Amino acid sequence: MAGPRDQDKLADQWSLGAGAEDEDHAWAELMDGEAGAPASAGTDRTLNQEEIDSLLGFDADAGNVNLAGVQALINSALVSYERLPMLEIVFDRLVRLSTTSLRNFTSDNVEVSLESISSVRFGDYLNSIPLPAVLSVIRAEEWDNFALLTVDSSLLYSMIDVLLGGRRTAGTVRVEGRPYTMIEMALARRMIEVVLEDTQRAFEPLAQVHFRLDRLETNPRFAAISRPANAAILIELRIEMDDRGGKIEMLLPYATIEPIREQLLQMFMGEKFGRDTIWESHLATEIHAAEVEVEAVLHEVEVPLSRLLNMKAGDTVMLDRSPSDPVTLRCGDVDLTEAIMGHINDHVSVRVTRPLNPPKVTMAAFEGAQNTLEKR
Missing domain, CATH: 1.10.287 (Helix Hairpins)
Structure with a gap:
């Protein structure tokens, strides 16, 4: 004042x-x-580095999931992976499969863990890859699109030491200033093929897809499989072999997994991807063992109710049928097939003359009813 x-x-x-x-x-x-x-009290002061990072959203402790500040505005157009709940279950399955496969591949104690699943822009990820690294361009043949699998140098050199009988060193082995040799690239290719086989098996209960290794690159510029601004899902796997190891990063553009988007949106509990094979086999066994009553209908004719009430013992009902005309086999209200009437000894018998009638209710009707219930 x-x-x-x-x-x-x-x-x-x-x-x-x-x-x-x-x-x-x-x-x-x-x-x-x-x-x-x-x-004069000091309100017009200069922000320190911590406050600037907080304002811009570059918080090292926050990770890639919780964005804040300017970073939250920049990445607001990205689709969160949490909208695809099935994807996390698929990669949990991949962790278990890869642990067993890599143990058999290296004959060593290998532990695979899922570090994070996040949404990134493709261009930002290429710029953040620490070099040197091996970038594998993967083709998903059934989806007609590509994915990217990156193996960092620490994991590659640790795997080479394990496969070639190198000494166990506590520190991370890094070789700078030279390209990878043909032996190193060949061993990296074999390890990547093992991981791809496990990825294919992880997706198998959800969709049939074959991941094929298209090429290996060491320069990120030659691994551009999508536009820089396109959104993608980044999966980080940590592979530990006692006191050494590294990371494998798999990048799936949203365009690649678009063919199975409906399956990835499913919500369920358990590991059977919505199906229980034990229950299916039990149900099939019980259906085959079930007993049903089948009727042989000779002919059907409509008569007035007054005539039906006046019928007495000895009256004859004329049917417009001959002994060689087919009769209808019926179960409940469903006509199954046609047969020819005959007799075996003192019993009346029928002989089926054509295959069963196709069912009027198909799987499409069940799927339509299921979709209606999900929308409700």
């Missing part, structure tokens, strides 16, 4: 009949004095 001297100054100017310009100038001086008072 203005002090007593400022108020006296204004009063003197008003009493002397100052003009409009003098009044505006006085008010400007008064407001400048009020605005400048707190400035």
Whole structure:
């Protein structure tokens, strides 16, 4: 607020009949004095590095999942992987399969863990790949699209040491300043093929897909399988072999998994992907063992109710059928097939003459009813 001297100054100017310009100038001086008072208290200060990082959203402890500040605005167009709940179950299955496969591949104690699943932009991921690294371009043949699998150098050199009988070193082995040799690339290709086989098996209960290794690259510029602004899902797997190991990163563009988007949106509990093979086999066994009553219908004719009430023992009902005409085999209200009537010894018999009638209710009707229930 203005002090007593400022108020006296204004009063003197008003009493002397100052003009409009003098009044505006006085008010400007008064407001400048009020605005400048707190400035001396230190509000106009420089932000430190921690506050700048928090404002921009570059928080190292927050990871890739919880974005804040400017980063949250930039990445607001990305689709969150949490909208595809089935995907996390698929990669949990991949972790279990890869643990067993890599143990058999290396004859060593291998532990595979799922570090994170996040949504990134394809261009941002290519710029963040630590080099040197082996980038594998993977083709999903049934989906007619590509994916990317990256093996970092620490995992590659650790795998080479294990496969070739190298010494166990506590530190991370890194070789800088030279390209990978043909032996190293061949061993990396074999390890990637093992991981791809497990990935195919992980997706198998959900969709039939074959992942084929298209090529190996060491320069990210030659591994551009999508536009830089396109969204993708990044899966990070940590592979540990005692005191050494590294990471495998799999990048799936959303365009690649679009053919199975409906399956990935499913919500269920358990590991059977919505199906229980034990229950299916039990149900099939019980259906085959079930007993049903089948009727042989010779002919059907409509008669007036009055005639039916006047029938007595000995009356004859004429049927417009001959002994060679087929009869209808019926179960409940469903016509199964046709047969020819005959007899075996003292029993009347029928002989089926054509295959069963196709069912009127198909699987499409069940799927339509299921979709209706899910929408409700």
